[in-house]
Amino acid sequence: MVGPRILVIEDEPDISGMLQFYLESEGFEVELxxxxxxxxxxxxxDPPALVILDYMLPHxxxxxxxxxxxxxxxxxxxxxxxxxxxxxxxxxxxGFDAGADDYxxxxxQLDSLVARVQRLLKGA
Amino acid sequence: MFDLSGESVIVRISIVIGLGALAAASVFLLVAxxxxxxxxxxxxxxxxxxxxxxxxxxxxMRQEFPTTPTLRRRERGAVLALWNRMTAAIEGEAxxxxxxxxxxxxxITAARALSKEGSGEELVVAATFLGxxxxxxxxxxxxxLAQKEPIVVRAEAARALVRIExxxxxxxxVPMIARWEDCHSAVAVAILRDAPSxxxxxxxxxxxxAAQDPGAQARxxxxxxxxxxRAGHAAARTLLDRQPPPEVASRCLAVLREHRAPEDAILxxxxxxxxxxxxxxxxxxxxxxxxxxGDVWRIAGCLxxxxxxxxxxxxxxxxxxxxxxxxxxxxxxxxxxxxxxxGALVQVLGEIGAS
Numbered sequence: 001m002v003g004p005r006i007l008v009i010e011d012e013p014d015i016s017g018m019l020q021f022y023l024e025s026e027g028f029e030v031e032l033x034x035x036x037x038x039x040x041x042x043x044x045x046d047p048p049a050l051v052i053l054d055y056m057l058p059h060x061x062x063x064x065x066x067x068x069x070x071x072x073x074x075x076x077x078x079x080x081x082x083x084x085x086x087x088x089x090x091x092x093x094x095g096f097d098a099g100a101d102d103y104x105x106x107x108x109q110l111d112s113l114v115a116r117v118q119r120l121l122k123g124a
Numbered sequence: 125m126f127d128l129s130g131e132s133v134i135v136r137i138s139i140v141i142g143l144g145a146l147a148a149a150s151v152f153l154l155v156a157x158x159x160x161x162x163x164x165x166x167x168x169x170x171x172x173x174x175x176x177x178x179x180x181x182x183x184x185m186r187q188e189f190p191t192t193p194t195l196r197r198r199e200r201g202a203v204l205a206l207w208n209r210m211t212a213a214i215e216g217e218a219x220x221x222x223x224x225x226x227x228x229x230x231x232i233t234a235a236r237a238l239s240k241e242g243s244g245e246e247l248v249v250a251a252t253f254l255g256x257x258x259x260x261x262x263x264x265x266x267x268x269l270a271q272k273e274p275i276v277v278r279a280e281a282a283r284a285l286v287r288i289e290x291x292x293x294x295x296x297x298v299p300m301i302a303r304w305e306d307c308h309s310a311v312a313v314a315i316l317r318d319a320p321s322x323x324x325x326x327x328x329x330x331x332x333x334a335a336q337d338p339g340a341q342a343r344x345x346x347x348x349x350x351x352x353x354r355a356g357h358a359a360a361r362t363l364l365d366r367q368p369p370p371e372v373a374s375r376c377l378a379v380l381r382e383h384r385a386p387e388d389a390i391l392x393x394x395x396x397x398x399x400x401x402x403x404x405x406x407x408x409x410x411x412x413x414x415x416x417x418g419d420v421w422r423i424a425g426c427l428x429x430x431x432x433x434x435x436x437x438x439x440x441x442x443x444x445x446x447x448x449x450x451x452x453x454x455x456x457x458x459x460x461x462x463x464x465x466x467g468a469l470v471q472v473l474g475e476i477g478a479s
Contacts, residue, residue, distance in 0.1 A: 014209045021182040109216035110185065 003027040004049035004121055009039045009065065010083065011057050015106075019052060022110050023117070036060030043068060047075045050121055052113075053100075055084035055091070063098045070099040079120040083108065173202040181210060184225035185218040192229040200234040201246045204253045207231060211256045223257050232259060239265050247277045255284025263288060267296070275306045283315045290319040298327050301347070302340040309346035316351070325353020332359050338369040345375040349382055357383045364391050370400040377406035381413045389416035396422060401431035408434060412441035420447040424456070427465035439468035443476055 006028045010016040020030045031048060033039050036059035051069070055062040062082060069075045082100040084091070095103045102116050176193050183190045195203060207226060211219050226232055231253065239250040251269050254262035262284070269281035282300060286293035294316060301312045316324045325348065332344035345363065348356030360379035363372060377395060380388045392414065395407035408426055411419045423445075426438035443453055457469035 012213070014206075015213045017178060018182060018185075018210065018213065021179075022186070025186055107213055107215040110214055110218045111216065 002029045005029040005031060006117065007031045007033065007042070007048040007051045009033045009036075009051065009057065009062070010054040011035065012054070015054075015083075018110065019113075022114060026114055026118075028117070034058075036062075036065055039065045040068060043072045043075060047078045049078075050117055051078055051080045052083050052117070053080055055082060055086050055095070063094060066095070066098040066100060079123075081113070081116060081120065083113070170202045173199050174206055177203050177206055180229075181207065181222060181225060185210075185221050187221060189225070189228070192225075195230050195234055200238050201242065201249055204231060204235055204238065204249045208249060208252045208256060219256075223259075226253075226257055232257060232262070236262070236265050239269055244274065244277060247272060248280045251277065251280040251284045255280070255287040258288050260288055270297075270300055275304065275311070278304065279307065279311050279315055283318070286316055287318045291323055294319045294324055294327050298331050298344075302331055302335060302337075302344055305339065305343075307343065309343065309350055312343070312347045313350045316347070321351055322353050322355070325351055326355040329353070329355040329359035332356075333362060338372055341368070342371040342375050345372060345379060349375060349378045352382055357385070361388065361391060364395075370398070370403050373398065374400075374403045374406040377403070377410045381406070381410035384413055386414050386416050389414045389419055393419075393422060396426060401429075401434055404429065404431065404434045405437045408437045408441055412445065415445070415447065420445045424448075427456075427460060427468060428462035432464075435464055435468040436472070439465075439472040443469065443472045 003026075006023050008016050008019050008023075008030060010019065010032070011034050016032050016034075020032060023030045033042060034057075036057040039053075039057070040060060053062045053066060057065070060068075062084065066080060066082070069078070069080065079101045080099065081102045081104055082095045083104045083106065084095075085106045086092075087105040092103050101120055104113055104116065180190050180192060207222065211222055235250040235253045235257075238246050239254070242250060247269060251266060254266055266281045266285050266288070270278050270285065272278060272281075278300070282293075282297045285297055297315060301307050301315065316328075328344050328347050328351070332341055332348060335341035335344060341363075345360060348360060356379060360376040364376045364380070367373070368376065373395060377392060380392060389411060392407050392410045395403055396411070398404050398407065404426065408423055411423055420442060423438050423441045426434050427442065429435050429438065442448060442456070453469065454473065457466055457473055460466045460469065
């Protein structure tokens with residue numbers, strides 16, 4: 001049986017590959033998107049159970065995507081974890097202001113990220 | 125007859141030039157295609173290597189120890205680079221497991237071998253690997269790499285030394301940084317980033333105070349200006365008291381500017397009269413930041429400086445100072461006896477007003 005679907009929007013193949021492997025090992029179904037443009041198109045279809053969103057993406061940055069996501073009726077309640085190398089307090093506040101449910105800074109702990117995913121899915 | 129012969133010569137020259145251009149273009153295209161083909165082959169080979177090694181590394185991160193593939197000699201650089209990228213993105217237990225995997229898969233041996241015979245890029249990959257793997261046995265290899273060219277290899281080896289043994293690494297790396305004329309202060313700070321900042325400040329300050337060569341001393345004080353430690357601040361004060369060479373003095377003033385200690389104003393003020401304009405500029409900038417009592421008028425005294433840069437910096441400091449009312453600055457801009465001072469104030473007032 002396939003678990004909840006996680007949408008990973010991340011342009012670095014090493015990181016998206018690691019996330020896919022780790023999350024699939026935990027029983028999640030993983031969908032990968034590389035660019036901001038693809039992410040914007042994806043908002044027109046069914047939402048996943050949770051989104052892991054990189055900040056720096058080609059075409060549209062993570063904040064723009066997040067704001068658009070929060071304005072899309074079907075996606076309003078979808079939990080979003082921002083995953084980014086931007087570690088400043090200002091960036092984190094901007095992420096939460098835009099509607100992120102959690103904020104994880106790279107380099108990150110994979111086990112901790114999976115635990116955050118599970119916690120958010122329990123609360124959703 | 126004469127004209128026909130001339131035309132013939134021109135035609136021949138044109139043909140030779142045309143054929144030459146055609147030949148050059150053909151050679152250029154052949155080289156371009158060859159390089160492109162080589163790049164495509166390299167990319168394909170790297171992708172093939174990663175297709176084998178990535179799943180194995182991922183499994184090892186989950187405490188599953190799979191059978192490791194045989195590491196071929198020509199694969200070493202690509203596999204180590206993949207390992208480096210993975211450990212750069214994550215931290216915690218998964219990295220520890222990747223280190224165990226690196227040992228089992230022979231990556232440590234491969235990195236040591238690569239550090240002796242690899243290309244420039246491979247030397248950097250090997251240094252990065254040894255640093256991230258934090259294996260103390262890699263220290264002699266890294267000390268050797270830290271003597272090689274170019275700077276990117278030395279810098280990565282130095283950074284790896286600091287990663288493996290932060291305090292001991294700083295003590296061995298700082299004298300190297302002092303010698304490296306091609307090491308920018310931002311690179312030096314990146315090298316030292318993984319060590320406790322107070323240790324870095326103490327060691328760099330000690331070497332800065334002891335340095336005999338003004339260039340080395342200036343490079344080390346540049347680092348102190350960025351890391352902002354207590355020992356660095358004290359060293360900059362001591363050096364300024366010794367009236368160091370101009371390039372060192374200007375950097376010491378930059379350190380004092382960053383620390384914003386009002387009691388430093390007494391050390392800074394004499395440098396407003398220094399013979400070198402770049403030192404006077406730094407003194408104005410530092411004094412403006414320290415905001416000591418009455419210093420805004422000392423800075424205003426630099427509005428008539430013989431050097432444009434000093435006048436401009438002083439005008440900026442006066443216009444933005446909270447200690448002097450805008451109306452007074454505007455009055456100064458209209459009545460100052462020096463026309464260059466008036467010009468500098470009017471210019472800065474215009475800029476600030478427009479912003």
